[in-house]
Amino acid sequence: MLSRVADSLYWMSRNMERADGILRTLKINHLSSQDNTDEFTWRPVLRIFSNLAEEDIGTIEHEGRKVLHYMVLDRENANSIFNMVTQARENARGVQDNLTRELWQCLNEFYHVMRDPKLAQALQREDPVSVLDLLIRQCMLYYGVSDITMFRGEGLCFMNIGKYLERCIQSADILDVKFSDLSYDLDKTTDTTYWKYLLMSVSGYALYLKKYRTGFEARNVVDQVLFNVDFPRSVLYSVNQLHRYFGRLKGDQNIEGYAKIDFMVGKLKSKLQYSDVAGVSRMGLHHYLSEITSDIYAIGSTLNQYYFAYS
Amino acid sequence: MPSRLLYQDYQTHPSVWDEMMSGDGVRKPYQNISDFLTRIPAEELTKKEELAKRLFMSQGVTFTVYSSGEGIEKIFPFDIIPRIITAAEWDFIDRGIRQRLRALNLFLRDVYHEQFILKDGIVPIELVHSCPHYLREMQGLNVPHDIYVHIAGIDLIRDHDGTFYVLEDNLRTPSGVSYMIENREITKRIFPDLIPQNHVRPVTQYPNILYKNLKALSPRKISTPNIVLLTPGIYNAAYFEHTTLARLMGIELVEGRDLVVENHRVYMKTTAGLQQVDVIYRRVDDHFLDPLVFDPGSVLGISGILSAYRKGNVAIVNSIGNGVADDKATYVYVPDMIRYYLNEEPILKNVPTYQLSNPDERQYVLENIAAMVVKKTNESGGYGMLMGPAATDAEIANYISEILKDPRQFIAQPVVNLSSAPCYIQDKVQPRRIDLRPFALCGPDGIEIVPGGLTRVALKEGSLVVNSSQGGGSKDTWVLAY
Numbered sequence: 001m002l003s004r005v006a007d008s009l010y011w012m013s014r015n016m017e018r019a020d021g022i023l024r025t026l027k028i029n030h031l032s033s034q035d036n037t038d039e040f041t042w043r044p045v046l047r048i049f050s051n052l053a054e055e056d057i058g059t060i061e062h063e064g065r066k067v068l069h070y071m072v073l074d075r076e077n078a079n080s081i082f083n084m085v086t087q088a089r090e091n092a093r094g095v096q097d098n099l100t101r102e103l104w105q106c107l108n109e110f111y112h113v114m115r116d117p118k119l120a121q122a123l124q125r126e127d128p129v130s131v132l133d134l135l136i137r138q139c140m141l142y143y144g145v146s147d148i149t150m151f152r153g154e155g156l157c158f159m160n161i162g163k164y165l166e167r168c169i170q171s172a173d174i175l176d177v178k179f180s181d182l183s184y185d186l187d188k189t190t191d192t193t194y195w196k197y198l199l200m201s202v203s204g205y206a207l208y209l210k211k212y213r214t215g216f217e218a219r220n221v222v223d224q225v226l227f228n229v230d231f232p233r234s235v236l237y238s239v240n241q242l243h244r245y246f247g248r249l250k251g252d253q254n255i256e257g258y259a260k261i262d263f264m265v266g267k268l269k270s271k272l273q274y275s276d277v278a279g280v281s282r283m284g285l286h287h288y289l290s291e292i293t294s295d296i297y298a299i300g301s302t303l304n305q306y307y308f309a310y311s
Numbered sequence: 312m313p314s315r316l317l318y319q320d321y322q323t324h325p326s327v328w329d330e331m332m333s334g335d336g337v338r339k340p341y342q343n344i345s346d347f348l349t350r351i352p353a354e355e356l357t358k359k360e361e362l363a364k365r366l367f368m369s370q371g372v373t374f375t376v377y378s379s380g381e382g383i384e385k386i387f388p389f390d391i392i393p394r395i396i397t398a399a400e401w402d403f404i405d406r407g408i409r410q411r412l413r414a415l416n417l418f419l420r421d422v423y424h425e426q427f428i429l430k431d432g433i434v435p436i437e438l439v440h441s442c443p444h445y446l447r448e449m450q451g452l453n454v455p456h457d458i459y460v461h462i463a464g465i466d467l468i469r470d471h472d473g474t475f476y477v478l479e480d481n482l483r484t485p486s487g488v489s490y491m492i493e494n495r496e497i498t499k500r501i502f503p504d505l506i507p508q509n510h511v512r513p514v515t516q517y518p519n520i521l522y523k524n525l526k527a528l529s530p531r532k533i534s535t536p537n538i539v540l541l542t543p544g545i546y547n548a549a550y551f552e553h554t555t556l557a558r559l560m561g562i563e564l565v566e567g568r569d570l571v572v573e574n575h576r577v578y579m580k581t582t583a584g585l586q587q588v589d590v591i592y593r594r595v596d597d598h599f600l601d602p603l604v605f606d607p608g609s610v611l612g613i614s615g616i617l618s619a620y621r622k623g624n625v626a627i628v629n630s631i632g633n634g635v636a637d638d639k640a641t642y643v644y645v646p647d648m649i650r651y652y653l654n655e656e657p658i659l660k661n662v663p664t665y666q667l668s669n670p671d672e673r674q675y676v677l678e679n680i681a682a683m684v685v686k687k688t689n690e691s692g693g694y695g696m697l698m699g700p701a702a703t704d705a706e707i708a709n710y711i712s713e714i715l716k717d718p719r720q721f722i723a724q725p726v727v728n729l730s731s732a733p734c735y736i737q738d739k740v741q742p743r744r745i746d747l748r749p750f751a752l753c754g755p756d757g758i759e760i761v762p763g764g765l766t767r768v769a770l771k772e773g774s775l776v777v778n779s780s781q782g783g784g785s786k787d788t789w790v791l792a793y
Contacts, residue, residue: 002569003580093371094545097557097564101370108371112384154582253583310569310580 001154005095007308009155012091012107013162019084020139021170022049026071027132028201033064035193042067044177048170050079068128072135073120081135085114100149103142110138160245161303164238168296171202171235175225176289182218184285186277192216199224202233219277222285227272235292236272242299243269249307257306261299268295320739328473328730329742330394340395340791341733343509347502348392353738359501360391360735366500372493374548388784389494390734391501394745394766395509401762401790404467404475407659408751409758410649412463415480415636416753417652419459422635423449433651434644441719442641443689444483444634446597448604452621455528456755459630462521463751464488464765467659469730476662476727478746480645482637483629484594487765487785488517488750489552492559494787495763510792514763517750518559521592524754525562528626529589536589538562539579541570543595543611553594567595572615575622590626591616597631639688639722640666662727667718676723677714680707683723685714698775700726729775732786734768744769746777747788762790 025045033040039062046057049071060066074080089111096104113119113135123131150156178198182188195216199205204224211228212220228234243265250258272292280288323329331341348356367373367386375382396404421428422439429436439445464485466478495514499506522538529536542553544566557564563579570588571578578585593600599609601617619625635641643664646657665672667685676683680699687695697710714721731742749764766786767777777783 001582002563002565003582004566004569005563006582090545093550093554095564096371096554097562101558105370109369112368158582249582251583307582 001098001158003308003310005098006154006158007304007310008091008095009098009158010162010303010308012088012095013159014166015084015088015091016107016139016142017163017166018079018170019081019088020136020143021167022071022079022084023081023132023136023139024203025049025174025201026068027129027136028197030064030068030128030132031200032193032197040064044181045071048173048177050077065124065128068123069120072123072131073114082114085110098155100145100151102149103145106138106142106145110142113138154249157245157248158307161242164242164245165296165300167233168235168238168242169293171225171233171238172289172293172296174198174202175222176286179218179222179285186218186222186281186285188218190218195221204231204233207231219281222280223277226280227275227277236269239265239269239272254306257302260306261302264295264299264302268292268299271295320741321733323731323742324728326471327728327742327744328469328471330730330732330745332742340397343505344393344395347505348733348740356391356735357738363389363391363497363501366497367493370493372489372551374551375546387490387779388770389497390736390743390768390770390784390786391498392733392735392740393498393787393789394732394747396747396788396790398791398793400475403658404747404749405760405762407475407477407657408463408465408749408760410653410655410658411465411477411480411645412460412751412753412758414645414649414652415463415482416458416460418648419630419633419636420457421652423459423632424451428648428651431651433647434641438640438644439635442635442638444597444632444638446632446635448617448621449630449632453623454630455530455623455626458753458755459633460636461524461528461628461630461753463753464748465751467747467749468662468727471728473730475659477642477645477659478662478727479639479642480637481748482633484596485748485750486549486552486594487748487767489555490785491750491761491763491765491788492517492555494765494785498787506789509789511789512762512792514761517752517761518556520752520754520759520761521556522560522562524752524756525560525590525592525626525628527755528628530623530626531587531589533589537579537586538590538592539565539570539588541565541567541591541593541595543567543599547594549594556592562592567609567611567613570613570616572613572619575615575619575624577613577616577619577625588625590628592628597634600627600631634689639664639686640668640719643722662724665723667714667721667723672723673714673718677711680711680723682726684726685710685721685723687720688722689720694780698726726775729769729777732766732768734770734786736770741772743772744775744777745786763788 029042029045041061043057043061046052046061070077072081075082089107092099092104092107119131146159182190196205198221199208202225208224224231224234226235229237231237246261246265323332331338331345337345364386367389373384373386376385418428428434429439460482462485464481464487467475468478469475491514525538526536540553540557540562542550542564554564565579569579571580577588579588595611598605599611601612601614602609603614604617620627643666646661649655649657665676667673667676683699685697729744729746732745733740734743745766745768747764747766749760751758751760766788768784768786769775769777770784771782
């Protein structure tokens, strides 16, 4: 496969994964903002998913509609859903011959949905959840179409590598920001809705209720989001998937690059497998998360060096 | 009967051949379509037109116009009423194009080798050597199977009596074939059952034939040669076509930056290291192909690719330097080429053409310029031309001063009244001028022409310019089996 094509598929997938994650977070935060006695702040969301400076965050943090517009449609925001979908489509456009027609059409239609002027109006004046649900459905369509139609080749491997790498980063970032509000104190008790909404934004609420019967505790939340191998958004689950799809790239060529990245992914996987919440607590959650994310970024740049470099 | 209104304004021009209407009413091949159009209410037809637009948009059959940083998707305008070519007409076109393409390939072989045709005085030697598309780099080079033109898009028009004429030979990187394929796909959706009822011949085999020909050119005799389509990239207006063809042939779509030349071999940069490329179907013009030999500022090409080609390590389609054969000044001599190389009379006629480098002809053209079309010999896409009947005095005066600077750069033709065909425009069926570009494929097994082509249409009322850059659109083109 052409390096440029692998690079585009990887970024198409990262952009879509990020868009999906942000949309879910926005939806849950909006719902949470309707369920709050104090003034609701969007600060954590803006800190995780945008590059806004602290003072700019301050000017809009209490204005839900403005935040939604900024995060979904603002052309100036590189991380807006609009720009990510546009970017994913541009990635796809350049490699259409390596995608199924269905997948290309799915992304192309998503792009045209984003450009529809009615969307902006609805997001400002009508029920934002309906708008966000519409967009989330487009993301689900993308996942479904890629799963059902894409051939099981190198291309799909790079797409999945991008997807799970991005997911690791997101889950780690969400934990990091949410716990920074609590000064990373894993024993501090807080309002149960705080955890409920966090879990809902990563679609992990139902699983939590089934698995952790002792009620809402910070340690359990950390356990689920970092280490639960059955939870599709946990960091460990994502690293396992990353390892699995990367393993399929093993071949006679590029042996050096393969060995190097395989080592890095394997090491990260072991680090997660042989950690537990008690250990993380001793070490400091923030410190632990920083280590994990910097390992992931290192994997990303090594991939870039050995598999994607072309120009 | 609201439907009758559709035809109410169908005013054909007395000196124009209309594809559907003759003096005695609807021509037989159009009878089915005509009945259909009279049966169907105008609202239905408008709905179908909207469906067509929506399909083009959602399938991404678009080109992007970049303005103020944000891309805007545009559709190449599509008229929903198909253009029909009878089996007899097609037989004539098919034979004519085969003959012409055989002669043109022989001409290119000759011009880049012994130059018999120049020495025998059939084609003036200075004409070839003053042509900017004549490339000395190709001199004496043997190309595989002596095929220079693998893909030709020869443009045909019809005069007032229905006679077909060749307007120009596109032998470099002719485009539009994806619209031949896509327009048919759209017609299947908007007019279900109409295609089989009319016994229309299919066009879907085009990519398979092209692939077979490309594969046959591989210099390495291996079972799975690497065949690629070289595109200038996503900003090119024909990008959609490049990606469609690559997808339909199952070959890799590459950009210049994906390729590298090492030791006179071309490689592509893959996740598994460098892989040798055997055949390149390039959609990049000659002058951008190799910055070491041609335009040094080109970022679309690959340094050293010409040396790999000259060594025979890679096949390039179409061959390089073909522009000398489809130059508008060379065009005049194609009938002579057919007589010279094939000893046959030309089947398809040329439009009478005056060369402005010839003083007598120049004099005649300048005196009659208001009834002429004047074109630059090395431009295409409808750029740089003067439509005498539509031009103002000032435009004409300006253009004449341009001509006098370098007459070799210009030719003139009497205005040919392109034929008209029914189009659905603003809720009415109206006649508009059309041309026809069939696509001929030349491989080691001979020439194959897919029955169909791109019918381009001048959507502006009274306009004779069908180029997409000048407000033209296209139609599905039906070749009937019998």
